[in-house]
Amino acid sequence: xxxxxxxxxxxxxxxxxxxxxxxxxxxVAKLFDATKCNGCKACQVSCSEWNDLREEVGTFQGxxxxxxxxxxxxxxxxxxxxxxxxxxxxxxxxxxxxMHCADPACLKACSTSGAIIQHANGVVDFDSDKCIGCGYxxxxxxxxxxxxDPKDNKAYKCTMCSDRLxxxxxxxxxxxCTTGALRFGSREDMLFYSEKRVAELKEKGFPKAGLYxxxxxxxxxxxxxxxxxxxxxxxxxxxxPQIPLSVTLWQDxxxxxxxxxxxATAAVACLHKITVGRNIVEEDQxxxxxxxxxxxxxEEDDQ
Amino acid sequence: xxxxxxxxxxxxxxxxxxxxxxxxVAVGLVTFLTGFSIFFPSFQWMGAIAGTPQLARFIHPIxxxxxxLPLMLLLVRYYHHNKWEKNDLKWxxxxxxxxxxxxxxxxxxxxxxxxxKVLFRTFVVTSIVLTVTGIMMWQPYFAPYFSGVVVGWAILxxxxxxxxxxxxxxxxxxxxxxxxxxxxxxxxxxxxxAWCRKHHPLMLDEHSDVEKKH
Numbered sequence: 001x002x003x004x005x006x007x008x009x010x011x012x013x014x015x016x017x018x019x020x021x022x023x024x025x026x027x028v029a030k031l032f033d034a035t036k037c038n039g040c041k042a043c044q045v046s047c048s049e050w051n052d053l054r055e056e057v058g059t060f061q062g063x064x065x066x067x068x069x070x071x072x073x074x075x076x077x078x079x080x081x082x083x084x085x086x087x088x089x090x091x092x093x094x095x096x097x098x099m100h101c102a103d104p105a106c107l108k109a110c111s112t113s114g115a116i117i118q119h120a121n122g123v124v125d126f127d128s129d130k131c132i133g134c135g136y137x138x139x140x141x142x143x144x145x146x147x148x149d150p151k152d153n154k155a156y157k158c159t160m161c162s163d164r165l166x167x168x169x170x171x172x173x174x175x176x177c178t179t180g181a182l183r184f185g186s187r188e189d190m191l192f193y194s195e196k197r198v199a200e201l202k203e204k205g206f207p208k209a210g211l212y213x214x215x216x217x218x219x220x221x222x223x224x225x226x227x228x229x230x231x232x233x234x235x236x237x238x239x240x241p242q243i244p245l246s247v248t249l250w251q252d253x254x255x256x257x258x259x260x261x262x263x264a265t266a267a268v269a270c271l272h273k274i275t276v277g278r279n280i281v282e283e284d285q286x287x288x289x290x291x292x293x294x295x296x297x298x299e300e301d302d303q
Numbered sequence: 304x305x306x307x308x309x310x311x312x313x314x315x316x317x318x319x320x321x322x323x324x325x326x327x328v329a330v331g332l333v334t335f336l337t338g339f340s341i342f343f344p345s346f347q348w349m350g351a352i353a354g355t356p357q358l359a360r361f362i363h364p365i366x367x368x369x370x371x372l373p374l375m376l377l378l379v380r381y382y383h384h385n386k387w388e389k390n391d392l393k394w395x396x397x398x399x400x401x402x403x404x405x406x407x408x409x410x411x412x413x414x415x416x417x418x419x420k421v422l423f424r425t426f427v428v429t430s431i432v433l434t435v436t437g438i439m440m441w442q443p444y445f446a447p448y449f450s451g452v453v454v455g456w457a458i459l460x461x462x463x464x465x466x467x468x469x470x471x472x473x474x475x476x477x478x479x480x481x482x483x484x485x486x487x488x489x490x491x492x493x494x495x496x497a498w499c500r501k502h503h504p505l506m507l508d509e510h511s512d513v514e515k516k517h
Contacts, residue, residue: 010344011344011347012345013345109458110344111342111344111360112341112344112347112356113344113345113347130356132356132357132359132360133357133360133442133443134341134360135440135442135443135446135454136458138446138451139440139446139451139452139454139455139458140451140455141451144451148442148443148446148447150443153357153442244451244452244455246455246456246458246459247455247459249459250458250459250462254462254463254466255342255343255462258342258462258463258466261470262466262469262470265473265474266473269474269476269477272402272477272481273477273480273481276402276404276481278481278483279481279482280483280484281483281497281498281501281502282497283310283495283497284483284484284497284498
């Protein structure tokens with residue numbers, strides 16, 4: 001889509017950026033308040049409704065969660081985490097979908113120009129038509145979100161309903177949330193709201209409540225209010241997500257050094273050939289005549 | 304007729320090895336072009352040899368395997384020529400004389416000189432690493448069996464080995480075209496005795512040994 005509001009584009013040199021003419025739009029954010037979620041799965045269903053996704057019906061895996069992980073046909077998943085504390089069982093729900101990192105590892109790792117883009121509003125989007133299915137985004141993502149669909153070997157993930165956002169609507173999951181656990185608005189508004197909500201939770205007896213907006217990936221456009229910010233792993237969220245070191249080394253070091261190495265080797269080879277000249281075996285040259293046989297050969301040629 | 308045809312010739316590369324070599328060149332070219340298009344997104348057009356970017360991604364691992372497996376055959380076939388020998392260190396120290404054709408300063412060597420041995424060993428090691436890491440990152444067949452972290456390191460290693468291999472391929476091409484008679488030797492199998500005397504003097508002894516045995 002030629003949306004002309006692209007602030008970052010995979011596989012594209014900074015010297016030739018994508019169209020960023022319409023880049024004054026506000027940063028948006030989706031806020032998931034885990035302390036308000038009751039696990040009704042309306043978000044998961046409305047995601048599959050709006051995006052026309054139909055994951056195959058699986059089998060019971062000992063959990064209310066279904067399917068057990070995100071996939072090419074499941075971009076939003078209600079995760080059911082069973083937590084035992086002082087001999088009491090409780091559920092912790094995670095609205096699992098793309099985090100829309102400000103500094104997305106998938107986009108950095110992508111092998112194809114423009115297959116992953118970041119819009120001016122912060123949304124990270126896949127252009128499946130360009131995707132070649134290398135899977136680099138899937139292995140790079142610290143949240144394990146992008147999934148390769150075996151059906152067409154292309155990567156898929158939550159788009160934050162970028163098609164709805166483009167016409168001023170909120171994401172379908174937010175629209176259908178029954179408890180107000182999901183909110184959508186400008187990033188500024190969501191930060192303001194979450195600050196008040198976290199303070200409220202602290203008053204209500206959750207001193208460790210906090211906002212999950214990991215700095216390692218530059219913050220995320222999908223933020224979470226957790227009852228215990230010191231243990232995001234109990235919500236199946238990484239404690240300190242980062243762009244993997246392997247991706248940084250590969251893209252920022254190996255690529256430029258490799259290109260320099262290839263060019264330098266070719267340059268030395270050319271210079272050497274021009275400087276030193278041909279390396280020939282005299283005897284092998286056409287018309288070569290051994291000195292002692294010179295006369296005899298001439299006679300043969302004349303005949 | 305020129306006197307060229309009357310040169311005494313000896314066999315340097317047998318037919319099977321020549322076929323192996325040029326097969327590797329052909330599929331290697333496809334592997335390189337498609338791989339390069341994935342490594343440097345701006346050069347996606349190089350992968351057009353496969354048709355579309357998607358086909359380039361699909362063909363790359365298959366062409367890569369077709370390149371690496373015959374290379375393993377050549378490893379077996381040329382193993383005995385690539386052992387480290389007495390004169391090799393002296394030759395390496397005289398590398399400046401080799402590059403500038405100061406023939407008096409070059410110690411005599413056999414079928415392969417130490418530079419070629421280093422090249423051969425690099426191709427063997429990188430192709431083994433490329434095969435293993437390539438399988439680990441192969442979508443959609445094998446990559447799902449490994450964790451994202453492991454696949455990430457496999458991708459990095461794959462890129463490093465591919466670059467090392469490419470740099471050595473450039474050196475290989477450079478040397479083969481500089482030392483005239485080498486390409487003909489790999490194409491048609493034979494080199495002149497004069498060529499051997501100049502570039503691989505001890506190979507003549509090896510050759511006469513073989514002749515005596517038969």
